[in-house]
Amino acid sequence: MKIAFKYLKSWSWIVLPFITAAVLTGCNQDASDLYTETEQTPHVQTVVVKPQPLIMTSTLPGRVEPFRVAEVRARVEGIILSRDFEEGAEVQAGQALFHIDPKPLQYALSRAQGELARAEATLVEAQALINRYQTLVKTNAVSKQAYDSAFASFKNAQAARQSALADVEIAKLNLDYSVVTAPISGRIGRAQVSEGALVGQNESTKLAVIQQISPIYVDFKQPVADVLKLRNQLTQGHIEKEQKIPLTVSIDGIDEKQQGHVLFSDITVEQTTGQVLLRGQLDNADGLLLPGMYVRVNLEQAVDQNAILVPQRAVQINSDGQADVLIVDRNHVIDKKTVVTGGMYGANWHIVSGLSVGDTVIIGGYAPIGSQIDIKNITSTNEPLDINQHDYVATH
DSSP: OHHHHHHHHHHHHHHHHHHHHHHHHHHHHHHHHHHHHHHHSOOEEEEEOOOEEEEEEEEEEEEEEEEEEEEEEOOSOEEEEEEOSOTTOEEOTTOEEEEEOOHHHHHHHHHHHHHHHHHHHHHHHHHHHHHHHHHHGGGTSSOHHHHHHHHHHHHHHHHHHHHHHHHHHHHHHHHHTTEEEOSSOEEEOOOSSOTTOEEOSSSOOEEEEEEEEEEEEEEEEEEHHHHHHHHHHHHHTSEEOOSSOEEEEEETTEEEEEEEEEEEEEEEEOTTTOEEEEEEEEOOTTOOOOTTOEEEEEEEEEEEEEEEEEEGGGOEEOTTSOEEEEEEOTTSBEEEEEEEEEEEETTEEEEEESOOTTOEEEEEEOOOTTOBOOGGGEEEEOSOOOOOTTSOBOOO
16 A cells, blocks of 8 residues: 555656646636527517506696785875784784774865765755745746756755765775785785884885785696697597696605696797696695795696506617617517607606517617527516606606
8 A cells, every 4th residue: 555655646746737637628618618608599588568557747847836915005195003913924814914093094084074064065955945946937936047057056066965975985995994904815924014114105005915825836837749749649549638637746855745736738838948838736735835936746647558668778779869679579589679768657668659569678688689589598577567656757
């Protein structure tokens, strides 16, 4: 045994290099064969196109507008005696907001009432005179001309009384205007004047502004091309329109949303932008939305019952700016199709045209165009794509 072990040890430095070279050669040959096999039989992942319902949405910038706006103005001249509201608070229609010094208005009312009493006395005198002349003129005791003059005086007295009565009503109205009340219910802003200020001198001074913000409006614009496209799809029956078009309003930096619906679409297209104005209405019961605030409007326009969706990674933009997808035809040959994309919903593109139901779209792996794919090297799914219709990015 010692002799054999010594003999093997003496020849190991000669045999070992040959064994190592043989092992490395075999490994290289196996890797080369594996690379050649992979190169000849590429593996791709595909999805079979199937129609599915899709809510057509757009994300547009919008601006919040109050439901009603009323400027509180002084309608009579005078000195502000008191402010009877808390700035920024909710007020009710008819609530007293300011008190203007009523004394000059009370004096004006008394003077008007005096003029009315004088006019009524003149009317009574004219009425008595015409009553006497009616009997005397029949016996020619009074001339016809005297009777006509008395009758004219009677008519003048009636007109004077009517005018004096109107002056009294105006004086009463002005006296009522000394108490400035809220014309609408809503949230009132800051006071534009303070106690002691002279208002209403040759103008109707603005005292405050009241805005009703529940419900509230949101105005936004949409390209006229999208409006026309939607109208054509509705006319052809490709998509269904709801009774009220719903919308969702979100605010940047705040994880809160409010639901509403579209009120109307304007019929005039802006010449400079080519857009159409739309207005939506929201409840805004919590008062989160304030007038003038910029928001994002997620508009649900219609429902496409047979929408075609493909994953985002399946769509490639070529040098001409067009969208392409790779498909596997019925002969298992790689082909390319040019498609027209709509909006992006979740991680999927909405394909408007270019694909048909049953097409096999490549979503992973690589194979050159024109090459043939073996069935065992295709991983396919027939399940509809999962769409989160409230987590989307629109292209508008």
